Amino acid sequence: MTRIPARGSRLGTKTISFTFDGKTYEGIEGDTLASALIANGVHLMGRSFKYHRPRGAIAAGAEEPNALVNVFRDSARRQPNVRATVQEIYDGLKAESQNRFPSLAFDVGAVNNLMSPALVAGFYYKTFKWPAKAWDHVYEPFIRRAAGLGEAPTEEDPDHYANRYAHCDVVVIGGGPAGLMAAKCAADKGNSVIVCDENAAFGGWLLSDTDLRVDGMSGAEWAAAMVAELQANDNVRMLNRTTGFGYFQQNMVGLTERITDHVSRPAPDLPRERMWQVRAGRVIIAQGAIERHMVFPGNDLPGVMLAGAAQTFLNKFGVPVGERIGVYTACDTAYAAAFDLYEVGCEIPVIVDHRTEVDAQILKQAEDLGIEVIKGGHISEVTGRLRIGGIVVKSGADTEREWDVDALIMSAGWTPSLHLSSQSRAKPVWDETRGIFLPGESPQACICIGGCNGTDELADVFAQAAESVGGKAPKCKIEDDVSTSGGMSGATGDSLQKGKAFVDYQNDVTAKDIALAVREGMHSIEHVKRYTTNGMATDQGKLSNMHGLAIAADLLDKPIPQVGLTTFRAPYTPTTFGGFVGHTKGSLFDPRRKTPIHDWAAENGAEFEPVSLWDRAWYFPRRGETMHEAVDRECRTVRETAGIFDASTLGKIEVAGPDAAAFMNIMYTNGWDKLKPGRAKYGIMCREDGFIYDDGVVGKLAADRFHVTTTTGGAPRVLNHMEDYLQTEFPHMRVWLTSTTEQWATIAVQGPRAREIIKPLVKGVNLNSESLSHMSVSECEICGVPARLFRISFTGELGFEINVAADYGRSVWEAVWARAEPLGACVYGTEAMHVLRAEKGFIIVGQDTDGTVTPHDAGLSWAIAKSKPDFVGKRGLQRPDLVKAGRRQLVGLKTSDPKKVLQEGAQIVANPDQPIPMDMLGFVTSSYWSGTLKHSIAMALIEGGFDRMGEKLYVPMEDETIEVEVTGSVFYDPNGDKVND
C-alpha cells in the first residue's frame, strides 16, 4: 500500500478493513472509499452508463460523476450510486461496482462501446419512433432494461430519518476558508449561526493545500483553530457531513446531515440522516468552485483525474495517485498539484499546457524541478485499457510525442458553484474576461462569497466573508496562496471530430455529440442539453455544463450568454428519499382514525374497510360465513329483529347562537324556522353552483342550538364551508361552530325490536311514538350518562341513534349489545348499512352524487324551501343548464334477470346494437343484492330518468348485455310505514 506518511491531514491511525467487489482491502481511518482504493492501486471503480467504459474517480468530492458504487450493510440497507469519493470507509464496509456484468474488468455491456457510432446523441429519438407497435414489446422493455444507474433496493428501508426545523440569524453553506471566516465574523457580532459542510471535516480546500500559510499556520491548522473557536461559541451550531442541498422561498435552506453512513455499527436509536429546514435571516453561500476537466479523447480512462483531486488525495489522505504522472492543464493550479506530487517522489514527465502564454514564475519553478512544460499543446490520444498507460501530445507544428504515464492530472480551470445561488432565483452574470459565470444579485437575502463568487485571493475571500455579515475580518498574514487564474472551456485538439472526448462522464456525452446536436438544429442550451442529455445525470453537470455550453456557443458562433446557462434545481447532490420522508411514514403518514367502539368490533371478528381516514367495521362474519352470507344475514336480522351499528364516524357540528336558525337557513336548502326544538330534519347543503355538497340529519335541540350531522368524509370540508360563510359573508351573525365528531360516540339501533332493546337503558324520555316520534331528538340519560337520542332511520326500520360522550361509547355499546343479543339482534357493518339504505333509496353523497347533481336531479326537490329569499345554491339552481330538460336524474334499476347484480359505474344505453361509441344515457351509482327482496337493486343517474319509469334500458358489459327496467328508487316499504311503528 502506497502512503506518504508526512501527508494526509485527514488520516487517523487506525487500520480499517473493507471489501470492494468481494475482495478485502485495508484503508486508514479518515479515508474515503476512493482514497483507500487508490492507495491499494485500484483506479477502476465502475463502468459508464451507456458505453460501459471502464471508469475511475475523476474527482475527490461531491462532484464525482464516475466512481458510483453500491454500498450495503444487509439485504435491506443497500444504497446505489454512492460516490466513492464521498463515502467514508468503516470497518466491514461492503461496496460493489455497478453497471457491469459479469465483472468490472470484463463487462459484456462494453459491446456498446463498439456500437457507439449508432448510439450518438438523439439515438433514442431517431430509433424508437416507429413502428408504433414495437413500443410495447421491443422498445420499452429495451429502454427499461438499459435505463437507470445502479439498482434500487427492493426491501423496505429499515432505517429511520429525523427532521428538524431551525431558525438563525445567519446560515453559512460551506465550511471552507470563506464559510469559516463568515461564521466567525457573524458570531463575533452576536448572531446565531449555523454553518454546515458536506465533508467530514471543516476547512474545504485548506485541507488539500500544504503550501499556504495563514499567520504562520498551515491551512489545516488554521481551519482547526477556527473550528475550535466556533465550537466554543454557544451561538454557533457546526454541522459537518451536512449538505446544503436546496434553497427555498423566504430564505429557507434544506440541509441533510448524514449521521451513521460513516459508522461501522451505528447505535440503533440513531437516525441515519437528519433533514434540517433552516430559516435564516441571511444565507451566506460559500460553496466554493468545482474544477473542470480537459476535453480530449480518452479523458475517461481510470487514472485520469482532476489536478485538484490528485492534490486532495495526496494532502488529505496521503495517497499519490500514481508514480509517473502526466499533467494536462489550462490553469495555474495544476502546477501546484504537480509540484506537490513531485515533492513526495512522483515522477512528472511532462506538463502539457493548453495555453501559449504561461506565468513566467511558474515556468521557472517547473524548470528548476526539471519538469518539461509544453505550451500550446494538447493530448490527441491516450493508451491503456483499464488504466491509462501513455499519452500522445501534439503541439506547434504537428509534432507528436509520446510519454508513458500511469496517471494523468488535468485542470481546465474552476467553475464557481452557482447551484444554490441559482436556486435562490439569482440570474448568473457572465464574466467575459475570465470566461466564467458569476452569481448575480439574488432576490433573497443571500450573498455568495469565496470560490462560488469567483474570488481568487484568500485575502479577498476573508474581506468578502467579513463584509457579507457586516463584520470586520481580523488581519491575517497570508503566504504562498496559489492563484486559480487561467482556464478554458470547450473541446481541445480535434476532439470535435475524432475520438471520444467526454464532456459529461456520467451520461457518456462526448464533444462530438454536442457538435451533432448543434448540426441537427439544437440552438439553445436547453435543447442541446435534452438532445444529448449533457448535464442531465445525477451530478447535474457539475463538471460538464460549461464545456457543453462553450462547444455549442463556439459552433453556433454566438457569445456564451446568448446560448444560455440552464437553471439549477434542488437537490445540489442526490438526497435520499428517507430524509424527505422523515418520520412521516406508515401510520404517521396515513393515520387511521378509530371509533371508541373499534376495539370491540375487532374483538368480535369484524372485517374493516377504510372510509376517508376512518377504519369502519365492514361486516361481522360468523364462523365459515362468506362476506355475501354475512351481509345477507345482517340485513335480514335488522329487517326481522334488529341490529346495532357503530355510526360514530358521522361528522358532527354543533351550530349554536342566537342566529343559528338564520345561519342554517343560509347554509342548507331546507327551511329551519318552523322546525320545533326536539325535532330533526334531513338537510341538504349545496355549493353556490347549486350542486349537492353534503347531506345529513340535523336535530334542533333548542331555538339556538342545532346538532348537525355530515357525511363521514365530508365533515372537515363542511365545517370549512360553514366557517367561510360565517366569517366572510355573514360576520354579523352571532353563531358559533364547533366540530364535535370525536366528542360523540354514535350507536344506531335499528329494526322492529329497537325500542325494546334500548327501553330499559333510557331515562328521561318516553320512547313511544307520541313523545318521541320519527325524526325527533331528545336529551336524556342512557345507561346513566347524558345522551342525545335521535329517533331516525337510515334503514327504513324503526330506528334510534344514541349519542353519548365518546369516553362512554364502548360501555354504552356493550350495554346495548347485552340487551340486543338475547333478543336475536345482530351487530351489522357498513356493507349491510349500504344495502339497507339502498333498499330505501337513501343516497350517499359522493356515491350517488358526483358534484354535478342537484337536489332536483336526486329526486329531493321536497327538501328545497321555496319561500326562502336566499340560501347558498338558490341562484345557482336557476342556471339555464340546471333547469333544462334531459338532465341526468337518480332512478332505480331492476335487472330483468333478478339474480344479475350490476357493476357500479357501468354505463347505460337505450339501444345496445348501435355502433361504438354508443350514446351513453348515464351510469350505475349503487348496486347490491337485496336478500330481503330476493332480487338485485341498483340506483343510476340517467338522462331524463324520472320520465323513463318502466322503460327497458341496457347495460353493455364486456361479455354480455344486461337488460334493466327503470323504476323508482325506493324498493322497500315505499310508503314508509315501518319507521313510524
Next chain:
Amino acid sequence: MLLIHCPYCEDDRPELEFANAGQAHVVRPSHMSEMSDEDFEGMFFIRDNPKGVNLERWRHIHGCGRFFNAVRHTVTDKFLKVYRAGEPRPTDAELAELLK
C-alpha cells in the same frame, strides 16, 4: 416553504398551517336571486389569474381558523401584505407602493 403572517395571530407561521381559499374581494350579493346569468358567471366562475400582484384569501386552518386576505406576488411568491377579512381592498396606489 413559505412563512405566512397571520393578521389575527399576529405571528409568522409555516405554510403548512394555512389553506389557500381563492380570490379575495369577490362579493356575494345580498339579492342573489335577482342576478343575471352573466353576473352570476362572473361572480362564481370567473377568476383572475394575474402574473404579479394577486389578492387572495387564506385560512389559518390549522391555527386560529380565521380567514384573511393577502397580497401575494405570483412571480416571487412574496406576501406583500396581509389584512383581516372585511378590511377594504388596498387601492391601486397602495399596491404600487407595496411593489416598490
